[in-house]
Amino acid sequence: MSQKREPDNSTDDLAGEQDYVSMLYRKLDAERDSAQRRLTGALEQTGGTPQARSERDVATTTYSDRLAQLSSVEQGLCFGRLDFHEGETAYIGRLGLFDEEGDYEPLLLDWRAPAARPFYLATAASPDGVRRRRHIRTLSRKVVALDDEILDLRAEDQGHDLGLAGEAALLAALERRRTGEMSDIVATIQAEQDRIIRDELNGVLVVQGGPGTGKTAVALHRAAYLLYTYRQQLATRGVLVVGPNSTFLRYIGQVLPSLGETGVLLSTVGQLFPGVRATGQDTRDAAEVKGRAAMAEVLANAVADRQQVPDDFLEVEFDDGILRVDRATAERARDKARGTLRPHNLARRVFHDFVLDALAEQATSRFEVDLFEGVPEIPLSEGEDPDVPVLDAGDRTEIRAELAASDTVGRLLDSLWPKITPQRLLRDLFASPGRLASAAGGVLSEPERELLVRPEKSRWTPADAPLLDELAELLGEDDSQRQAERERRQREERAYAEGVLDILEQDEEIIDEEILRVRDILDAELYAERQQRRSELTAAQRAARDRKWTFGHVIIDEAQELSPMDWRLLMRRCPSRSMTLVGDVAQTGAPAGASTWHDMLSPYVEDRWRLRELTVNYRTPAEIMSVAAAALAEVDPALRVPTSVRETGVLPWHRREAEVNLKSIVDDELAAADGGTVAVLCPAGRHAELSGVLAEDERLSVLTVADAKGLEFDGVLLVAPEEIVTGSPRGWNDLYVALTRATKRLGIVYSGQGVADVLVGAG
Numbered sequence: 001m002s003q004k005r006e007p008d009n010s011t012d013d014l015a016g017e018q019d020y021v022s023m024l025y026r027k028l029d030a031e032r033d034s035a036q037r038r039l040t041g042a043l044e045q046t047g048g049t050p051q052a053r054s055e056r057d058v059a060t061t062t063y064s065d066r067l068a069q070l071s072s073v074e075q076g077l078c079f080g081r082l083d084f085h086e087g088e089t090a091y092i093g094r095l096g097l098f099d100e101e102g103d104y105e106p107l108l109l110d111w112r113a114p115a116a117r118p119f120y121l122a123t124a125a126s127p128d129g130v131r132r133r134r135h136i137r138t139l140s141r142k143v144v145a146l147d148d149e150i151l152d153l154r155a156e157d158q159g160h161d162l163g164l165a166g167e168a169a170l171l172a173a174l175e176r177r178r179t180g181e182m183s184d185i186v187a188t189i190q191a192e193q194d195r196i197i198r199d200e201l202n203g204v205l206v207v208q209g210g211p212g213t214g215k216t217a218v219a220l221h222r223a224a225y226l227l228y229t230y231r232q233q234l235a236t237r238g239v240l241v242v243g244p245n246s247t248f249l250r251y252i253g254q255v256l257p258s259l260g261e262t263g264v265l266l267s268t269v270g271q272l273f274p275g276v277r278a279t280g281q282d283t284r285d286a287a288e289v290k291g292r293a294a295m296a297e298v299l300a301n302a303v304a305d306r307q308q309v310p311d312d313f314l315e316v317e318f319d320d321g322i323l324r325v326d327r328a329t330a331e332r333a334r335d336k337a338r339g340t341l342r343p344h345n346l347a348r349r350v351f352h353d354f355v356l357d358a359l360a361e362q363a364t365s366r367f368e369v370d371l372f373e374g375v376p377e378i379p380l381s382e383g384e385d386p387d388v389p390v391l392d393a394g395d396r397t398e399i400r401a402e403l404a405a406s407d408t409v410g411r412l413l414d415s416l417w418p419k420i421t422p423q424r425l426l427r428d429l430f431a432s433p434g435r436l437a438s439a440a441g442g443v444l445s446e447p448e449r450e451l452l453v454r455p456e457k458s459r460w461t462p463a464d465a466p467l468l469d470e471l472a473e474l475l476g477e478d479d480s481q482r483q484a485e486r487e488r489r490q491r492e493e494r495a496y497a498e499g500v501l502d503i504l505e506q507d508e509e510i511i512d513e514e515i516l517r518v519r520d521i522l523d524a525e526l527y528a529e530r531q532q533r534r535s536e537l538t539a540a541q542r543a544a545r546d547r548k549w550t551f552g553h554v555i556i557d558e559a560q561e562l563s564p565m566d567w568r569l570l571m572r573r574c575p576s577r578s579m580t581l582v583g584d585v586a587q588t589g590a591p592a593g594a595s596t597w598h599d600m601l602s603p604y605v606e607d608r609w610r611l612r613e614l615t616v617n618y619r620t621p622a623e624i625m626s627v628a629a630a631a632l633a634e635v636d637p638a639l640r641v642p643t644s645v646r647e648t649g650v651l652p653w654h655r656r657e658a659e660v661n662l663k664s665i666v667d668d669e670l671a672a673a674d675g676g677t678v679a680v681l682c683p684a685g686r687h688a689e690l691s692g693v694l695a696e697d698e699r700l701s702v703l704t705v706a707d708a709k710g711l712e713f714d715g716v717l718l719v720a721p722e723e724i725v726t727g728s729p730r731g732w733n734d735l736y737v738a739l740t741r742a743t744k745r746l747g748i749v750y751s752g753q754g755v756a757d758v759l760v761g762a763g
């Protein structure tokens with residue numbers, strides 16, 4: 001590498017940058033005051049017409065959003081500076097600030113703006129006009145350090161071959177103690193990461209990278225970048241970020257708000273079926289069966305099983321007589337209803353109508369016979385047609401309406417083709433070996449079906465959510481009334497949106513970027529949609545409540561863990577297939593997860609996806625990675641671990657369980673972490689026991705490997721790796737995940753010999 005670091009941090013340099021940074025903070029304060037004043041003004045207005053009230057709501061939400069954004073960028077507002085050969089200078093930070101008194105010159109470039117890009121990409125070989133890149137480190141509002149790089153090919157080689165940008169700032173960031181919450185990496189994004197973050201919006205982008213290569217960080221920064229660059233396109237539909245479990249979502253939860261973005265829905269797949277909380281847990285084997293693509297067929301069969309015909313006939317009392325639905329009539333009705341290809345609950349009306357028609361026909365004939373019973377035959381007069389019905393159309397309609405209103409008839413129809421919810425159907429299915437045998441007989445073996453059987457009142461599990469979603473598609477929902485109501489509201493909103501746009505045009509004082517953009521680009525229709533979003537809920541909040549919501553972009557972390565049924569649900573949420581999938585197929589632990597990207601994606605997009613790879617490990621030091629490499633070789637000898645950025649000089653330690661007191665080792669590790677975090681990672685079978693024994697400390701977590709996925713800790717104590725390996729067909733993958741969670745220290749406590757033989761010699 002050929003980027004020279006200049007001696008820096010001279011008092012003059014620091015003072016100069018402090019002046020500039022202080023000016024930026026004054027500007028930020030002024031913007032905040034102005035947004036606060038506007039918000040207070042909007043809140044103080046009372047009364048007025050419904051339109052005026054709605055306009056006030058829009059203003060209130062706009063200014064609140066802006067205030068939240070301005071507050072979120074307080075820490076590290078400005079973190080970089082570029083000096084170009086022509087003498088120009090640009091400052092880079094978390095949001096854009098402009099000089100309103102002087103021609104709107106940028107005082108601070110948003111990191112996502114195209115002009116800020118050389119900060120992440122420029123190298124000595126390809127400097128893009130940049131002479132010096134400076135990282136500005138701040139603590140609160142004080143400039144504490146500067147790291148400079150001169151991009152000059154003639155400069156002496158610095159000895160690092162990973163092509164890192166801003167190496168000193170990067171290493172300082174990586175050395176920081178972990179707090180249990182992920183931080184943003186906006187000041188030190190590396191070139192290979194930047195290219196992924198700014199990749200185009202459309203299509204399926206797959207990001208493959210080993211542990212610690214920044215996949216999660218990149219995925220989140222990409223969400224922020226896309227929202228900035230394609231705001232108009234994405235603001236109404238929102239962005240969905242999917243993670244493997246709620247611990248992980250809590251871990252990453254602060255990153256997007258710290259980048260000023262709140263309109264993103266973070267969710268697990270298990271949370272994506274509104275109204276259902278998945279608090280139960282499946283066994284590994286049950287989860288695997290539920291995740292199979294074949295479950296789609298089982299569910300379709302289970303729905304078909306709810307569309308019954310009588311063995312022979314059914315009878316129903318009506319108007320002091322008996323009417324009959326025979327098998328042939330019910331079969332014709334069922335064929336007609338199924339022939340519409342509508343979902344079950346919508347096709348139900350077709351079935352019911354057909355049977356009602358048949359019953360009405362019977363009732364009418366019977367009525368006519370009754371009418372003439374005992375009446376002497378009267379000869380027809382000349383020209384009279386003997387086949388003209390005695391009852392006219394009005395009479396027939398009346399009889400049919402009476403049948404339709406009859407409770408007994410209704411019960412009969414429902415016994416053949418009931419209205420049913422996904423929840424009801426799935427509960428009934430899993431509670432009944434008979435129903436399961438009927439729906440899954442040709443698809444699952446008996447032992448596999450037995451894995452699914454459970455009491456009716458069992459709690460929902462994460463693997464149930466995709467099944468419920470599939471059923472919701474198969475069953476459909478008769479929401480014609482709700483639809484009409486929604487359309488009426490949209491018409492009203494569009495009408496006053498015209499008025500709101502006029503008012504925004506007239507408000508000469510409105511200067512913030514958001515509003516300028518609204519005025520420039522929105523037409524009334526789009527504005528109505530946005531206004532609805534603002535005045536009620538954010539896109540993310542609305543999406544969380546609406547199963548049929550489709551997102552503008554979907555980002556999936558740990559994508560290798562998803563089952564085929566999970567994929568079916570997620571693909572429904574993103575018909576545009578504008579998606580970013582990040583993961584590592586060497587870390588797959590879930591029994592229904594995939595081993596290749598091709599297997600995962602081909603059912604949905606064939607080979608229309610683009611692959612980008614991350615190759616540098618920012619988390620785990622080289623000493624620990626050499627142990628992890630031995631585990632990875634057991635997964636597949638052809639796989640290679642990513643290259644670590646750091647060496648710490650601290651070797652992993654190995655002990656036998658019989659020789660140690662776990663409690664005191666944990667205390668030692670907590671002390672060694674020096675205020676940082678420590679995790680005890682153990683096989684699932686030992687989790688309850690270990691969580692009970694180990695002292696409560698907010699810096700300590702006791703976790704199974706599945707729950708530690710995606711997380712990191714300063715120190716990791718790995719207990720009984722043998723049981724992790726034997727506990728699952730993907731045991732070595734799980735062990736590889738466990739070994740790569742530490743940022744500084746790793747200790748392994750063995751309970752047997754086999755795994756020790758592999759790992760001890762390696763590190």
Ligand SMILES: Nc1ncnc2c1ncn2[C@@H]1O[C@H](COP(=O)(O)OP(=O)(O)OP(=O)(O)O)[C@@H](O)[C@H]1O
Nearest residue numbers: 185188189190211212213214215216217618619710
């Ligand atoms: N450019 C960067 N600057 C500073 N820190 C970085 C950078 N890239 C990654 N990191 C840090 O490295 C660590 C690992 O990143 P991350 O969790 O995103 O990796 P990952 O690829 O998702 O890992 P895994 O697959 O093991 O879950 C995090 O602490 C992250 O903040």
